[in-house]
Amino acid sequence: MIVENDVNETVQLLSKLIQNKCVNPPGNEIANLKTIELHLKSKGIECQIFESAPNRGNLLARIKGAKDGPRLMFGPSHVDVVPVPNPDKWSVDPFGGEIKDGFIWGRGAMDMLFIVVSQVQAFVKIFEEGIEKGELILLIVSDEEAGGTFGAKWMMENHPDLIETDYCLTEMGGAFLADGKVVFMIGEKGGAWKRIKFKGTPGHGSMPYGSNNAVVKASKAILRIQNYCDNKIPLTTEYLGYLAEGLGMSKIQKFMVTTKSLLPLTLKLIGKKDPDTAKIIHSLSRMTMSPNMVKGGIKANIIASNASIAVDIRTLPGQDEEYVLKHMKKALGDLAKEAEIIQIEEEDGGVNSKGNSSEPASEFVSLLEKSVSMEFPGSTLVPFLMPGVTDMRYFREKGVQSYGFSLLDPKTTAKDMSSLPHGIDERIRVKTVELTLKVYYNVAKLAL
Ligand SMILES: [Zn+2]
Known part of the structure; x- marks a missing residue:
């Protein structure tokens, strides 16, 4: 079960990742990967960092169940962030990782470090409680903001066998449209x-x-x-x-x-x-x-x-x-x-890249829906195609069912969604971190 302390740890981790300032270019994502590695190790979890270029790389960890079952990946989730062209327009230090007024502030908070830390902490909880069947894989990558050459694409070219999976869950999605209707991403345009x-x-x-x-x-x-x-x-x-x-x-x-x-x-x-x-x-x-x-x-x-x-x-x-x-x-x-x-x-x-899409309805999608309705009873998922390009294309090309998934505090507006990622005063609600941590935990519990 997710308790208050888990949420606090997740928020602290997010603040640290923002402070590490992994701006791409050049990326230097190793700083964020090391912070995550340290957190996992403190919980007794082994992981591997694959160096794809100096100071850049990708982190992989896995939990296996005793019985055969589906393989679920948290990721590929990126720890690089885009530059801040006009820091003077911000009301806080863009790399301060400040926590105030119910938000965590800073570049990358929304795209997509809040999902990264929620996945990491859900992975920790699942590790502590164990899984019955299948496998849970955590894949944290570099370089998404510049096309994935040293991140998801590099892993696919260099270690395809280590990242084989049936399902991927990563950015974005999770916004409430009409009452009880939550968006999840099934595909993207090319x-x-x-x-x-x-x-x-x-x-x-x-x-x-x-x-x-x-x-x-x-x-x-x-x-x-x-x-x-x-x-x-x-x-x-x-x-x-x-x-x-x-x-x-x-x-x-x-x-x-x-x-x-x-x-x-x-x-x-x-x-x-x-x-x-x-x-x-x-x-x-x-x-x-x-x-x-x-x-x-x-x-x-x-x-x-x-x-x-x-x-x-x-x-x-x-x-x-x-x-x-x-x-x-x-x-x-x-x-x-x-x-x-x-x-x-x-x-x-x-x-x-080619436009690509996963199944809008399936047994797994109903598990996603259930994991959301555990937090907001009666809510349903609405499939959506992203106009932009993400790392998921590398996985959909291999036939992996890949979805963009998180759960935003219903107070988040459509305007927040379009203006905050890559924008001025980028920030995420603490409540959103809590909800996203919970749905990731829920879905892994349900599926494995
Ligand atoms: Zn992103």
């Missing part, structure tokens, strides 16, 4: 970032008539891409039904959101009142294409002979490279034959 290049013919800028200008072509292309993404790209409502359910929409609202032909109108109506929800509906209903960078020309009086656009493309599960190129070409129209479309490689900061 990334297929592209650079589109145009060529022109240089000439004097004082006589532009009839010129072949690469910058003009790029700007036409930008408008076409945006228009195609908003108005012409094929739509799906597969992931919107869950959302409508979770938000507790009325029958008519649900019909509006889940009927493809009504979706453009629905987006306009919702967008006026609730732009945040409209953004989510837009991203869950299609492959999105956002032209976010543009470069071109060399001088104001020379007709541009080169221009390029960087486009952030996010795919739904099942949409492959062929799909991406087909629709990019359609979007460009007659400019497609002049455009050179190339992938932005990961070394250049690109994101290239």
Whole structure:
């Protein structure tokens, strides 16, 4: 059973991890891994740290039951955090790990150190009480915020046999939408970032008539891409039904959101009142294409002979490279034959991964639901697809059922969820740490 002292220890551990300041880049996650190792050792638990680069690595521990059974992993959970570009705007020291007003404050508190410490402490409790069957695995990793090269991906490439599992539980999820409806993540969109290049013919800028200008072509292309993404790209409502359910929409609202032909109108109506929800509906209903960078020309009086656009493309599960190129070409129209479309490689900061998803309903998912209803009787789980990319993709590729799971204090608002991770005054409620510790403990008890 989880008692008050467990919650206190978890909160103290969170504060220490924040103070260790494992900002990526460069990461230096070894500081957090050592702190966790020390905590586990003080409880008599053996663990292993695998060094993936100087001062970086991944921590693994396991508990085995006497009988055969399912393997459950807490993780892959990352201990790196993103930088703090404007510490003067914070009301506390971003790396002080202060505990005040019912919160733990600091960079990483929400993304995702509170889940890490809840998992570590739940693992400790389960170790002390033992499991009947199967296996509980704890995997703490580095480098999630920069793509996982030295973290989850490194473990998958170097020690795949040690991290074999049936289920993974890690960030994020756990927010209450409508009454008693708790979000959990079943999958995520993929990334297929592209650079589109145009060529022109240089000439004097004082006589532009009839010129072949690469910058003009790029700007036409930008408008076409945006228009195609908003108005012409094929739509799906597969992931919107869950959302409508979770938000507790009325029958008519649900019909509006889940009927493809009504979706453009629905987006306009919702967008006026609730732009945040409209953004989510837009991203869950299609492959999105956002032209976010543009470069071109060399001088104001020379007709541009080169221009390029960087486009952030996010795919739904099942949409492959062929799909991406087909629709990019359609979007460009007659400019497609002049455009050179190339992938932005990961070394250049690109994101290239397939959209992926685990089962929205299964025996294991009902155990997750039960573990939540032990804290909030009668509550149900609502599956959700994340627009962003996480380490879970490496596990779903191997067929592991992977879920984003935590349990937030119902006082946490949708605004907290969107503004605090990576934001100013990042913090987490002590109550959220307690609830997340309890659900992780509950689910391991139920499953193993
Ligand atoms: Zn994260």
